[in-house]
Amino acid sequence: MSLLTVERLNVVFTTHQGKVKAVKNVSMTISHQETLALIGETGCGKSVIAQSILRLLPSNAQINGRILFQGRDLLLVDEKTMASIRGKEIAIIFQNPSLALNPVYSIGWQVGEPFRIHQSANRNQSIQESVRLLSYMKFDKPESAVKMYPFEFSGGMNQRALIASALALHPNLIIADEPTQGLDRTLIKQIIEQLDRARKIHSSSMLLITHDLTVARSISDWIMVMYAGEIVEQVPTLDFFQSPMHPYSQGLLQSLPENGFHPIPGQSPSMIENLSGCQFHPRCQWAREQCRWEKPGLLPINGRMVRCFLYD
């Protein structure tokens, strides 16, 4: 039995500008101790998937489908159960985690929060756990560090302390939503190493959401490419970088610095637009008449799934 199975997930937002189909019929599976990288541009819907799993969507969202976590459909459980799952069985790391730190509480108090909430630790116990976590993160003099405030540390140290805290309760699934967005290379490297290490220690699975291909390459087993709310390719990581099949995947790889920064012409469709046929056809160099009117299905080919008429 897989750890997480998403079946035919559809998320539609009702806004005053109309209905926005953010996620269209997405299905995926993450097995135990596996890392899946969900790749796509900002606005393609990948964060919405993470928020759906965690049931953190705003009220104007309509969700259809099933999200099975360890056999339970998360869309059907009550909020209280969900709250006990979040943070404990499913850890969440959002973009710029250090922004989640409250400047008026000490680092120790905030890092110890998971223990107080999920393990009914009292104040002293949670501080002790914080000391342990901070020393593991190589903070200088952790006993005094726990009393200090976030502004007294660098952004990088805060980031890592928070990640350590988020992962402290041995989660089964780690969902990291753009954890390295906007950071410089050294910090990206540190954070990815930290996540990788944590994953191995806790034997967790990870859903890594990112637009940074290099990051995805370094720690994922599978890559899922999203475009305009749909999955367009689902492939083992090595195969993705060696031989990407979907034209968008190929375009992404061509955009990489090492391949010469070749841009994909055109723009991603906004979530409100509803294109006929294949969502990518206006930007695709191999687009045919068929692509304009018919929608390609996600088909299994050579051990992966691809949504393109080129392979039909």
Next chain:
Amino acid sequence: MKDLIFQRKKYFTRIGGFLFILFLLIAIFSHFIAPFQLRDRFDPFLPPGLKHLLGTNDIGNDLFTEFIYGSRTTLLVGLLTGAFAVSIGVLVGLFAGYHGGVIDELLMGITDVVLMIPRIPLIIVLSAFLRPSVGLMILVMSVLWWTSTARVIRSRTMQIRTMGFVESARCLGFSNWHILFYEILPNIVMIIIPEFLITVASAMISEASLSFLGLGDPTLKSWGMMIHHAFQRGGFLNGMWWWYIPPGMGITLFVLSMVFLSFAFEETEIGMGEEVAIVPFNR
């Protein structure tokens, strides 16, 4: 939970808007709504009845007519004071917040001095020496009531001044005037309107208080004056609640309507977050 708050806000805003427009219409169309003239005299001390909805006062004037016409003065004083005071406050706040440095110190120093002046006592003193009139009240209140607006606008301007688009505008070569009035001002309109509403409410209550103390314009029938007359001319002693309660309620309801309306203008931080949707101010 968030939704609950939004729902409530929507109802508050609607009630506030309705009341506000209602009173505004009453004030504008007083001629058409009032059944009689202010000067008409009937039997005095009549209780409310079909002909005189609020009865009559000690000299026989219809109280309902007084109430209708009273709205004019009260609203006029409130709205004019609000407009003038907020205009001064916005200008002071914008300049102080944008330029900083010496100009800021100077303007804030002036603000502090004005804050020290006791408002109501000053008007009382002035009324003792000069003829009490609506114009005097509006003038003095406008000159004293702008300080809190100035402070609020100043801090918001200082925040906005550091935002990227202001720097971009300076880089592109826009003049300071353009930046102040075309770039920054649109971003503080949402704060100016609640400030205006609150200032109006405050001015109205002050006018009522001053009139009640007998310092209002005796020739104009504001709600405050009505209450003053009620107390002075035996309305209270004779238990004629229909004389002083309606104007009091009028003031209360109008002030409440402004407060409710100001709820509509609370909004989330502009452009600070990631995907900030365009938020229309009436959700």
Next chain:
Amino acid sequence: MIELQNVSYEYSKGWPRKQHQIVLSDISVKLCMGKTFGLMGHSGTGKTTLGKIVVGLMKSYSGKISFHGKDISQLKSPDWLFFRRKVQMLFQDPQGSLNPKKRIDASLRDVLKITKIPFNQQKQAIEDVLKTVGLSTDFLLRYPAQLSGGQNQRISLARILLLKPEFIVLDEPTSALDISVQAQILFLLRELQKNHGLGFLFISHDPEVIQYMSHSIGILKDGSLDIIQEG
């Protein structure tokens, strides 16, 4: 050409005792039109500060900066206004450069007020510049929050291009963008340089991007500039 001679910048800050910070020290470099000078260095205020000084947003530096031979600190209008238009800066945060309360067409039209293009030519000028940056006129009716990072960056570029600049300081223009969008913007910048002879001061912490875009490269370290490549 923009030439920097012995440019330094320092400031004192702190309480109770003021601490002296030297941000830039004795920087001399020539920035040519039609070429890109890549500026690298640690995250911090040094690179951005230099960019702002070159553009004239910061005036409290020591040393001399000449634009076409004239010292910019001595310029008076109309020469100063000319300089202001010809040397521009593109900032890092795409959404931050545009007034969130203004529609895109209003933001663009405002810039035209400075250029004093007659009203009947304004519509064409806006259409032309949108075409140059690769956006359709649909975008005119939208607000910045409705646009993606890449699109906002293009609009900011469009605003700058309306002034027909000669030199643009680009402060980490693609750091906040997705990889595919980054490739598009870099491509656009190179095209603009080729077609309009623009000079760039390209600030970035990404060595690969710098390598790809720059003719000359300098590294800002402890306030001093090490020029490691001349192009």
